[in-house]
Amino acid sequence: MSDPVSTPAPAAWLVRIPEIFEGIAKEVLARFGATSHTRLGLDFYSIKTTTPKLIQQSEAAKFARWNLPLDHSWPCNPQKMDGFIEKAAQTLLKKFGDRSPQGIFVGLLNPTSPDPYYRGLASNLRGRLLTLFPKLTAGTVEAQNPGSETLFCVVGKEGLFCGMQSPRASNGFYPGGSKYIDQDSPDTISRAGAKIAEALHYLLMYRPAMPERSHWLELGACPGGMTSELLSRGQFVTAIDKAPLDKRLNNRPGLKFAHVDVAEYEPAPKAYYDAMLSDLNGPPEESIDHIIRLSGPLKPGGLVVFTLKVPRIETVDEPCALFRRIVQTATEAGLRLFAQTHLTYNRHEFTLFLEKRR
Structure with missing residues (x-):
């Protein structure tokens, strides 16, 4: 008798599909082989798929601005939790400390939100992580080696979601893939x-x-x-x-x-x-x-x-x-x-x- 063909276990992945593509988001996720999905923030999706390579290699990949394997998910409301930063930082140290990330960067599930709370939370969480991971080689976003692994995290009212992947594989140096440019200067001619x-x-x-x-x-x-x-x-x-x-x-x-x-x-x-x-x-x-x-x-x-x-x-x-x-x-x-x-x-x-x- 031949051995039965084993089915790969579904992998958890985070993908960002810009809001302008919201009308086709379900079709894009289906092209990624998503067996389930949960929307996080404005345009992030937590998915399960047995074919994660499609997220980066299929034609539909062009509709995903950024992607990340979800090595760690903590669904919670950080604003209502005592000691969130320390608990999160210690957990990430245990989970990723021996994987030697080149850098650690923390972003927002709602990066354009005017609410300053989560922006401050992301900054403070990264600050604590930098004291726990003292041997990082990339201290700034653009100092990253595009082909080396970074610990990326995104945080919001839905919780904390983290993973390690190279910026090139994720399709961006920043968590979420966006570099926001100040357009409020009087010298700005157009977007x-x-x-x-x-x-x-x-x-x-x-x-x-x-x-x-x-x-x-x-x-x-x-x-x-x-x-x-x-x-x-x-x-x-x-x-x-x-x-x-x-x-x-x-x-x-x-x-x-x-x-x-x-x-x-x-x-x-x-x-x-x-x-x-x-x-x-x-x-x-x-x-x-x-x-x-x-x-x-x-x-x-x-x-x-x-x-x-x-x-x-x-x-x-x-x-x-x-x-x-x-x-x-x-x-x-x-x-x-x-x-x-x-x-x-x-x-x-x-x-x-x-x-x-x-």
Whole structure:
């Protein structure tokens, strides 16, 4: 007699599906093989699945901003519990002390909540954990090695949920995957500046930061939110748009502005670019064609940051099919996709990271 085939035990996992995808969240979880799920906070889900690799490897993975194996769950209301921080810290030390995490970071199940209690709780819990785990090598978020394991925790009125995984596998350096950018400055031109700032932070999981004085070609730059952010980082920008840029960008060092439709723009002779950026509106097929047409002066290994605008997201399959078409078009033109995500400041869109083949 042959041995019976054993069924893998369900694994507990935490996934974050942005609220904008709430209408398809159940379908996404089904694609992950979730046999059960519990909603936590605004857009986190605790699930059980016998196929956890689908969370990171299936087409539906693009709808999950962040994921984490749930090595420890403590459903409780911390605000009503005496000594929560010390009890939690000692439990985590016993559970993870011998696993040598590179760093410990604590986030919120409701990261945009105005209630300061849980923000303070997360900070105080991390502070206590740092005294118990004295040999951490990553003291700040961006000091993490993208491929080494970090102890990530998220806390809220639903309890404490923790696990260890590398930032790259989790799809983000922060617990929950979001880097929130202050947009209250009077110098803020548009939310697009926060979008490229977060994109460049995310990019650190895959390649070094762009050196200062790198030359960017930006398609569809108006009103200039992304342009302003790049210039503030010491980058050079050739910005293209048929609409004018915000007047606050007048005479900014490092900026060249071509006041012309992208379809009519022609690079100068002997031009070269270290990177290209497209946040163009309109059909994504046209946007990627513009990138391809203008990618000749892009240096080998050069970066392309491309916002894939999805007309509507009502099912999992339609945006996935569009994604495949765009990536295939780019690949055939010599642009290799190496990462993609849904940023905090994306709406019905995804940010794709490509590089020109060497």
